[in-house]
Structure formats: C-alpha cells, structure tokens
Amino acid sequence: MARTGAFHRWCAAAAALSVCGWLSTLQTATADDARAPAGLAANGRDTTRAAPQGRPHDGTQGTAPGRAQDTAPQTAPAAPPRPRKTDCKKARCVALTFDDGPMAPTAKLLDILAQHQARATFFMVGRNVESRPDLLRRELAAGHELANHSYTHADLGRSPAAKVHAELSRTQAAIKHATGVTPTLMRPPYGSTDGTVASVSRRLGLAQILWTVDPLDWKDRDSRRVEQRVLRATKPGHIVLLHDIHPSTVAAVPTILKRLSAKGYVFVTVSELYGRPLTPGKKYIER
Ligand SMILES: [Zn+2]
Numbered sequence: 001m002a003r004t005g006a007f008h009r010w011c012a013a014a015a016a017l018s019v020c021g022w023l024s025t026l027q028t029a030t031a032d033d034a035r036a037p038a039g040l041a042a043n044g045r046d047t048t049r050a051a052p053q054g055r056p057h058d059g060t061q062g063t064a065p066g067r068a069q070d071t072a073p074q075t076a077p078a079a080p081p082r083p084r085k086t087d088c089k090k091a092r093c094v095a096l097t098f099d100d101g102p103m104a105p106t107a108k109l110l111d112i113l114a115q116h117q118a119r120a121t122f123f124m125v126g127r128n129v130e131s132r133p134d135l136l137r138r139e140l141a142a143g144h145e146l147a148n149h150s151y152t153h154a155d156l157g158r159s160p161a162a163k164v165h166a167e168l169s170r171t172q173a174a175i176k177h178a179t180g181v182t183p184t185l186m187r188p189p190y191g192s193t194d195g196t197v198a199s200v201s202r203r204l205g206l207a208q209i210l211w212t213v214d215p216l217d218w219k220d221r222d223s224r225r226v227e228q229r230v231l232r233a234t235k236p237g238h239i240v241l242l243h244d245i246h247p248s249t250v251a252a253v254p255t256i257l258k259r260l261s262a263k264g265y266v267f268v269t270v271s272e273l274y275g276r277p278l279t280p281g282k283k284y285i286e287r
Pocket residue numbers: 057058059099100149153189190
C-alpha cells in the first residue's frame with residue numbers, strides 16, 4: 001500500500017494503530033468462526049436486505065456527486081492522539097461503529113464523542129467522503145478510526161470482482177486523499193459478502209468487520225428504542241452497528257455512552273478492540 005513520506009513520518013510520530021499497523025506478532029484470528037450472534041439481529045449477515053420497507057441503510061441519500069467542498073490533497077494530516085494502551089483482554093471494551101457517513105449529523109456526533117472521550121470507527125461511503133472531507137479530518141484528529149464502506153453503498157456480495165475492486169479502491173483513494181490515511185478495515189454494505197469480496201479485500205489489505213449488536217437504527221428512527229436495544233445487548237468485546245446519517249441515532253449516543261460508562265465500559269476503535277493486526281480478507285464480528 002503506497003504511502004506518502006509525510007504519512008510515514010506521521011506514523012512514526014503517532015504510532016497510529018489502525019493505519020500504520022503493528023509491530024507485534026501476528027496471531028491467528030478466530031472471531032469469524034461461525035459463532036452465534038450476540039446482538040439483537042443476526043450478525044455477519046444482512047438484516048436489512050430482507051427488510052420490506054423504505055430505503056434501508058442507504059448511505060447515498062442526500063448526497064450530490066461532485067459537491068466536493070475541498071479537493072486539495074492532504075499531505076500533512078492532523079496527527080491524532082496516541083493510541084491508548086487499553087488492554088481489552090481485561091477492560092470492558094466496546095467498539096461503537098458508525099456507517100454510511102459522513103453527513104451533516106456526523107458533526108454533532110463528533111461533539112458528543114469528544115465530550116465523553118469516546119473513540120469510534122467510521123465506515124464511510126466514498127462519495128460522501130468526497131463531499132465532506134472536513135468531517136474526516138475531525139474524525140482523524142479525535143483519534144477515531146477511518147474505514148471503508150464501499151463507494152456507492154453497493155451490494156458487494158452480488159457484484160462481480162471488478163466492481164468490488166472499483167468500489168473499495170475508490171473509497172481507499174478518497175479517504176487517503178482527504179486525510180493521508182489508508183484504511184485497513186472495511187464493512188460490506190448490508191453485511192453482504194462472499195469469496196470474491198474476501199479475495200478483493202485481502203488484496204487491498206482490508207479486514208472485513210461485521211458486527212455483534214444491531215439495534216436496527218436505520219429502520220426505527222426512535223432514539224429511546226435504539227438506546228434500549230444497545231444497552232440490553234452489549235457485552236464486553238462487542239462491535240455495535242450504528243449509522244451517523246440519522247439524527248435519531250446521534251441523539252441516542254449520549255445515553256448509550258453515559259449508561260455503558262457507568263458500567264465500566266471503555267469506548268475503543270475496532271483496531272484498539274483487537275489490539276493486534278487483523279488479517280486482510282478475514283471476517284470479524286466480535287473480539
Ligand atoms: Zn451501510
């Protein structure tokens with residue numbers, strides 16, 4: 001994976017976990033074994049694909065292509081805080097993940113996460129990235145993890161290899177252009193994946209991150225329900241699927257952070273949750 005000199009220097013200074021990789025020994029990942037989901041809905045597989053109503057989980061709404069606010073290459077990204085030394089083998093870690101942005105509600109979410117010193121992972125749609133590079137830079141500066149969610153929110157599991165490659169590589173380029181960071185994680189839209197997606201992801205250096213807890217926030221735009229579902233289902237080591245394109249989801253986050261903090265939870269990025277390099281192409285659903 002090509003990186004600029006500036007990015008290398010930034011890596012050396014910041015020792016950023018997710019984007020620069022670890023020096024620690026590779027271990028065999030086991031999280032993608034066919035374990036039963038612990039969340040409210042079946043994880044690892046799309047719960048939205050079968051949904052009968054609306055335009056579920058649509059990462060493209062409200063976005064006009066070519067509305068880029070800033071097209072200047074970012075060769076000197078703001079350095080994020082140092083990765084924390086949280087040991088998720090011992091701490092009660094949870095990874096909140098936000099899909100389909102960045103969009104307008106993302107800005108408020110970033111304020112909320114900052115108030116609670118919580119970190120999260122953003123699985124972003126490439127064409128939204130091109131519209132809101134300012135939000136990516138805020139995410140990076142706050143220590144959040146930037147990750148790939150395809151370019152057009154495509155159903156990758158039903159796409160030929162060339163399309164899968166184009167969707168993922170375009171988004172890699174968009175995120176790198178905006179921030180200097182090359183992601184190491186992807187999440188297939190709708191959880192739709194197959195051997196082709198795994199193979200292309202492997203070639204692009206992307207581990208596949210699915211989820212453990214799905215509060216169906218895209219379907220029920222009801223903050224209280226989303227809060228209750230997350231609070232009921234979350235256990236240490238879980239990955240929670242949320243969407244930062246819905247104001248109702250963003251409004252649920254303060255209560256989720258307060259209540260889980262009171263139970264001793266630490267909010268970490270997906271890479272912090274595992275604390276070791278993840279294997280490109282492989283699927284992960286929880287720690
Ligand atoms: Zn999505």
